[in-house]
Amino acid sequence: MLALAALHWLAPLVLNPYYATILARIGIAIIAAVSLQLVNGVTGQFSIGHAGFMGLGAYASAAFSVYLGAALLDSLGASGLVRFLYFPLPLVCGGLVAAAAGLVVAVPTLRLRGDYLAIATLGAGEIIRIAILNVDAVGGARGFSLASASHTAVDLRFESLAGVYAVAAVSVAAIARLVYSGGGLAFRAVREDEIAAESLGVPTTRVKVEAFLVSSFFAGVAGALFAHTEGYIHTNSFGFVRSFELVAFVVLGGLGSLSGAIIAAAVLTAAPELLRGLGEWRMVLYSVLLIATMILRPQGLLGQRELLGLWKSHGAARS
Amino acid sequence: MENLLQQLLNGVTWGSIYALIALGYTMVYGVLRLINFAHGEVYMMGAMTGYYAARWLGVAGTPSVAGLVGVLIASMIVCGLLGALIERVAYRPLRGAGRLAPLITAIGVSLLLQNAGQLVFGADPKFFPPLLESHEVLRAGEVAISNIQLTVLVTAVLLMGALEYIVQRTRFGRAMRAVSYDAPAAALMGVPVDRVITGTFVLGSMLAAAAGILVGLANPKIDPLMGLMPGLKAFVAAVLGGIGSVPGAMAGGLLLGVIETLVTGYLSSTYRDAIAFVILVLILLYRPTGLFGAPQTEKV
């Protein structure tokens, strides 16, 4: 908590806005990567359309803020306290809309196995993106800006880096707690051997749908954060290229490792921004790295383990 | 009625492009059980290679059938080699590594080709040289067919016919079919599995390259990202027809082209790209083995 408070007040003083933006993007990438890891790495269901849920969360939360939030803040007076209380609302809104979509996608597609599931999720992600693109109320092909509110005095953007990381911490902790508990073993059991799990009483379809729901909720939250820190969104940021990036984070970090996903997301989001001139080479680097990793070290950075066995000890064994 | 016929004609033309690309997906899936995500990029490379080949062969300025044929051959050779290279470098090391690793690698190769393409060719669109001068060939009232459309259709049919011949009547085709039914058994029978797989990639890539050239003829604006959507859609076509089935890919491609054109023409054009994905999801839900595929059960 202390760290967050420090971050909140010191950050704007110490960091120039460029670095603050990068750090915000890292925080958002972490949430998205960990949420995807729950489905792909922990539960073993290969989803490659995750950016669609981020996009839904981004657009839903932006629409919420622009059409409802602005009026709300305007009438309540946009003081620090009011903004602090308002902060979770668009995020939860984004998360819930994304989760609803997750449910709609999950129920029919989780019957499919392996490659077919992956392709179905890719298709779903694209359908979501194209559907959003066709909604004029959120800008369509022009993109959507938080500034288009009719209450122009209100600034809907979130400036606080601490806020982003608070959300990231809560999200990661929630997912970690879900996974590393007695009941959470069900997710990994489904990954390890679905038939055996089912024969031992684990309701595998329900478990998979749950993983999908939780995962898409947090993807939506990440998207909502993105919308509110960037101030302007376009469906181009939520296409399958972004989905593939998230898959890269999850795989390179180690399929099944939450801390691995965090590290990969942080490093791969920060590196190209900081290494100036890398620009167009960023994606080339990603792809080469991805290919090389799959051939030379398919378990990625941490495989299925966690850094410092941190979460494994969290309530799993007493010792 | 005549509008419908025109739409159908356009649909079949586009469909044959999808079919050519879909064949590559389906053949590779048949022998390797791998979805070669990078295949759309081979199609793009076909168009790009054609662009440069036309300049290099000196036929860019003057339309001629010979020029077209030359460019086709050059592009098919280059892309065939590219396909073999991809298989050798990216997929062969992962033989037997499960289903996930090759899938991820395929995504990686796709991304690599797109982005390397942007670096090497420049991200701006180029204009494919008019290797044939466009003019109407046939007209029946409101329905017209241009020579370019005719070329696309005829070339596609010829290539698909050639492929069908190879698959059904040559030793290589027999070997390919054997490997797709049961690779270990085929190996035990003396089939050179590695070479067959490489050959499959080469064949598929050549067809994709041809598709790229034909598209360049019909829609001259080409760019390094042009492979994304058609690639995905052709994949949908392959799944629609039954992934692993050669006639399925042809049927799926034609069907997808026609459906897309009809829906775009009669309903709405903004959802054009979504149609393929909706079809994909529907097929996966209701008949995952596609129109011509066979169901599989898992032994416990």
Place this chain on the structure above:
Amino acid sequence: MALLEVSRLTVRFGGLTAVSQLDFAVDEGALVALIGPNGAGKTTAFNVITGVYPPSEGSVRFAGREIGGVSPHRICASGVARTFQNIRLFRGLTALENVRAALQGAHRNGARDVTRGPGWQRGERAAEDEARKLLDELGLGAFADARADSLPYGEQRRLEIARALATRPRLLLLDEPAAGMNPAEKQSLRALVAQLRRAHGLTIVLIDHDVSFVMNLSERVAVLDHGEKIADGPPEAVRRDPKVIEAYLGAEAEARA
């Protein structure tokens, strides 16, 4: 009323009939063996009883209720557990986690895993204790924190049994539990099975190839051949039944041809 009643069960896969008109009943508390040459349909019968495949014809009743075609996890919840012929442990998880997954997989906490109130800790500790007890009972206490796929073969087989027991079954189906074991190991497995049966009040049906392993353990033996039941009775009678001898010898002759 028998605990398990299989009536006129027929299972077809495409053109192949794996099980044909099988009638088979098991009383509560009994220990019955299902034997027969390879491909006789024994594992298929198990798969239908546990819900992995639906019956093509016929019915399967457990504790009076029809379970044919019901999903495996619901069948398990009503009290049927099994082990697998080809070991299907959760290989990346530890032995303890394997057992806990079976213990807690069906009764999950959902959101309470995230909020972790005081009751949660107690629940987790209780579950862990129970899992460790089961491991100890099967002589696996020392392997609790070892990865399942690092266990020696015999221990892996016993872990499969521990996992199945964690679901608190009334009926336990053991599919080739002694496969790959040497005579000494089979001896101790026999003792273990008998002991578990007493300790947990289990009804047991077991499949095995090894006729002598089965003869000394079970009270009743049913024999399948090419999907049909050809004998059913006390071990001694079955051993001498000419049809049974022919089925096994016939299978041997086919194998040698």
